[in-house]
Amino acid sequence: MSLDGATHGRAGERAYATLLHEIQTGDLAPGTVLGEVEQAARLGVSRTPLREALGRLAADGLVTQVSPRVTVVADLHAAGIRELFEVRRALEETAARLAAQRGDRAVFAHLVRDFGEVRPDRDADAYYALIGRFDREIDDAVANDYLTAALRTVRTHLVRVRRLARDNPARLSASAAEHRQIAAAIAAGDGELAAHATHVHLHNALISILASLADADTPHRGAA
Structure with a gap:
């Protein structure tokens, strides 16, 4: 060059x-x-x-x-977010199942502890840093370049979507508890439970994000 x-x-x-x-x-x-x-x-x-x-x-x-x-x-709209979560659900449920089969259980046991201690309602940035660590450990455990490349693309968009939840402390706290359940299932080596816990988390996350988006699009009463 x-x-x-x-x-x-x-x-x-x-x-x-x-x-x-x-x-x-x-x-x-x-x-x-x-x-x-x-x-x-x-x-x-x-x-x-x-x-x-x-x-x-x-x-x-x-x-x-x-x-x-x-x-x-590019715009952020409900239909696009739903499509993103369709792909995310397929990829992340598979990744959680594989991580339970292949991952270092001690690593995820530590994550169980950390998700139990984090306070996203007080420090959202620390929570998202922990999410990043969780994602990296999942990728390492899965050890599948095709799957992790697809997840990387989804996460690029997810950073934008996650901003819609930052103003909802209750949802962030619930999300931390859901991640703790996923990590606990992986630490126990239970792939089906890990996939199911991931499914529940993504369902709750999508419902919350779509509600936030709808609220943002609804004119306030009395507004011109």
């Missing part, structure tokens, strides 16, 4: 990482227009690496190209 190619590659990676973070955190809200000229200037990159970054985000399903030079952040 030439020096220019390597430089463009690093710039494209940096632009992708920045835009991905901003989309996942909501700093770039659904529907935000990402003009090529404006974004290249804002991110301090040339148009070539910016186009590469936008192309990767489009492949991820996080942005939509509406013209050769204009891209918008």
Whole structure:
């Protein structure tokens, strides 16, 4: 690779990482227009690496190209979230079942303890860090590159969706208890129980997220 190619590659990676973070955190809200000229200037990159970054985000399903030079952040809507959870359910229930068969039970026993101690209503960031650790341990236990690659794609979208639950402390606490049950089933080597506990968690998560989305879309009484 030439020096220019390597430089463009690093710039494209940096632009992708920045835009991905901003989309996942909501700093770039659904529907935000990402003009090529404006974004290249804002991110301090040339148009070539910016186009590469936008192309990767489009492949991820996080942005939509509406013209050769204009891209918008993809919308979050109920139908799309349901579709995401259909895939998530199939992948995560399988992963939990396999982790119970293949994983280090002591690792998941430690996670049982940690999920019992975490207080997501007080520190949501610490809770989501624990979720990240749980996901990594599941991936390591499953030891299936095809499955973990598919899960990685789902999790890319899930970061955006999870933000809808951050303002619901009761749901976060319930989610921690549900993760504890999944970890306990894996630690016990019970694959069917782990898959069932995952199914229950995902059902409750979807119901909560759709309710949050509906609340956000409902005009407040007295509003103009």
